[in-house]
Amino acid sequence: MNIAGRRWHLLLFRWALMLLLLTVAGGLGYALLSLPEQAVGLSEQVRVNMEMSGVQNPVTAVLLNFRGYDTLLEMAVLLAALLGVWSLGAAEAHRRIDPQPVLSLLVGGLAPMMILMAGYLLWVGAYAPGGAFQAGSVLAAAGILLLLSSKRFPVRLMGWPLRVVLVIGLGVFTAVGVTLLCVSGGFLQYPSGLAGALILFIEAAATLSIGVTLAALFLGGRPQAGPYR
Amino acid sequence: MVLQWLFDSVLVLALLWLAWRVLDSADLFKAVVLFIAFGLVMALVWVRLNAPDVALAEAAIGAGLTGALLLSALARLNDLADTTNETHTLGRKK
């Protein structure tokens, strides 16, 4: 096809795309504008059931109690993504980088504080904004800082201890659910006195798992058995 | 009341402008850095919408972790491109 015809095709494509996107945006905007101004949603049911949930933070109650099954599946998705990344190849070999003084100092001071902050976020998630995902992400950030500063993790920790920590979140969650299924007849049906303690237990395991999984996703491949980062 | 509307409109405009610059800039490194800034402005929006838990998660995961992942991948893409002697430039808008 000659140049003029190709240019005409491109122009047509561009205008058709703009038209399509304007239609999509217009349709969505119209749907939004036709929604009622005030809507209760599920806030009333959440408020009514807060005492039996075991925590005071409604978001944690929804995440770990009312919709705990969704959170369990989400941790499975995280693990599945890590398995996908690991199946694509091994992590690249450690590059010889001279330890930079500012980074080493920063990491040495920051990493312990971030671990402490992760513990605090985990604990305070029952009363105030916080929780397992926020704590796990701060833990992952500490792990990424360590990886960036060329810290070499002991080789024997990269084998099955790493796998155990990766699986422990999902494992504890599922184990609690199955135990409750056998004992009280409902999967993840917390007994009213134990709900707070069970939520904290599950969240602690989940924080560890989420932190290590996210840091391992940053690594980008299967950790090697030999001396590496 | 007027101040709230002013604040809201400034946030929304900043969000949309940052998104446009992220998706439209010629240099990929600049796009990723602006994406991190976009994530942080999103965290502000979550706070404005009375969602502090979401703000914590967005700032740590959405901005920090995704930004770190993207920068690491960009560095590896550029490395791989250098070693295979590609003729077309990465990071140039297609």
Add this chain to the structure above:
Amino acid sequence: MSAALLYALAGVGLFTLGLHALIVHAHLLRKILAINVMGSGVFLILVSLGGRTVGAVPDVVPHAMVITGIVVAVSATALALALVLRVQAATGRAELPEEPLE
């Protein structure tokens, strides 16, 4: 127009911007950025529509969904980036091939 509606419309804007960039650009990393922006737009719509309650306390169920969504988005982004690196290692480029417009 309430503040919730303004942010919901901003979410629609983000979604449309991301969709445009997803279709137009050929570079895979740009497509990943576009998908992330689309995801942020959807989260914005969810949470802002959850803020339409009477009174100060918002509906927290969308907040929990969006927290889950953010974590799923980052894991999908990590997997997508690993795939992009494999595509580059296998084919030498991180872009979709140019198609003839016949």
